[in-house]
Amino acid sequence: AQKITQTQPGMFVQEKEAVTLDCTYDTSDPSYGLFWYKQPSSGEMIFLIYQGSYDQQNATEGRYSLNFQKARKSANLVISASQLGDSAMYFCAMREGQGGSYIPTFGRGTSLIVHP
Amino acid sequence: ETGVTQTPRHLVMGMTNKKSLKCEQHLGHNAMYWYKQSAKKPLELMFVYSLEERVENNSVPSRFSPECPNSSHLFLHLHTLQPEDSALYLCASSQALQGMGNTIYFGEGSWLTVV
DSSP states (O other): OOSEEOOOSEEEEETTSOEEEOOEEOOOOSOEEEEEEEEOTTOOOEEEEEEETTOSSOOEETTEEEEEETTTTEEEEEEOSOOGGGOEEEEEEEEEOSSSOSSOEEOOOEEEEEEO | OOSEEEEOSEEEEOTTOEEEEEEEEOSOOSEEEEEEEOTTSOOEEEEEEETTEEEEEOSOOTTEEEEEEETTEEEEEEESOOGGGOEEEEEEEESOSSOTTOOOEEOOOEEEEEO
16 A cells, blocks of 8 residues: 555646645554655755654744644645745655554655746 | 765666666765666665665565675675666665654665666
């Protein structure tokens, strides 16, 4: 069963606007971590942001924030003030902490294109 | 500058060649990973090493042979590959193998083309 679902294969946003990339996950483990990565066309997977299942507040890192809705099992990435350099593939991932597989699970990714 | 470096960045090899991909991490991590990323396919985990011991071999064909001589270095030896093995190969590392907060850090990847 797929544990990470990214339903948007492609997204477009105007420069300087905000964009939300969706991610839903499935786990019965009470301890888990959620991660977002950015992959430009060069290939490198760049770690952006982390949210732990016990964290009370949504994670933020500069222009990136994670809209964590535990009851809905969603962990959407919000990019504020989009820049042309934000054009890339974005991957959501999960790592279970107790009893679950230690192997992290990745979604299929969302392609983001930022228009000038 | 990335804490995980991969060489070569690009490799073209014939089906009868033998080549190797190299990965080095400068983060003091204990776990290292090889992933394969093909066009329009999800990221595929190939191998996992923890403290130089292989803990996962995800049904990878024997034409791919990993080697982890120490906790900082990871190799992927390639021989008798097929054109469908052409892909981006990503090396990664994390502080430990388990733990929900263990972030995986990736290298820049090695683009492999098999002709």
